[in-house]
Amino acid sequence: NFLLTQPHSVSESPGKTVTISCTRSSGSIASNYVQWYQQRPGSSPTTVIYEDNHRPSGVPDRFSGSIDYSSNSASLTISGLKTEDEADYYCQSYDSSNLWVFGGGTKLTVL
């Protein structure tokens, strides 16, 4: 099994760019795809990035995902921040022992 570690919180101003990291503790980040879910207060999670860097229809292109093999991590980047982006963000991957793993979540504050 492995862990996915995210920063507890990040904050940035409207219009700026923020990046949230998700570091895999063991095994290669390339072993399985990474997804990112957005959870606004009082709502269920929704997918903003799937399969490392793909956006579902309806998700603005301000959201992008990437993989850094050197640091064994995935990143979610949100550019042109809007107040509506304020939410918790979770990364998620999969283990070959049939386990779905979530990161601990990052609270994004747009101030």
Place this chain on the structure above:
Amino acid sequence: EVQLVQSGAEVKKPGESLKISCKGSGYRFSNHWIGWVRQMPGKGLEWMGIIYPGDSDTRYSPSFQGQVTISVDKSISTAYLQWSSLKASDTAMYYCARVVTTTNWFDPWGQGTLVTVSS
């Protein structure tokens, strides 16, 4: 539109049993795994287990094995999560979500069922 609709909030006492539901629509329910995810108050997401409605094949997270039972009635496109004896520590929001099995992620998610266990 693919949709998962969960049963309403529950308030129970410790030791009581409970079964919550998740009804799928807008797709062939039998052909897609359904997962359950727990979110304790103020905490993150935890994968509990999955079930394949076609044959009721079920997999549990080691953390939840023996603590809950996942089942399905494919004739009414509904998956279930049940407890035989609730504890206060089971107080949480519970989400169901369809599994995208080709690449192992969850989409869409149900609206969640809040379970409160208190004496």
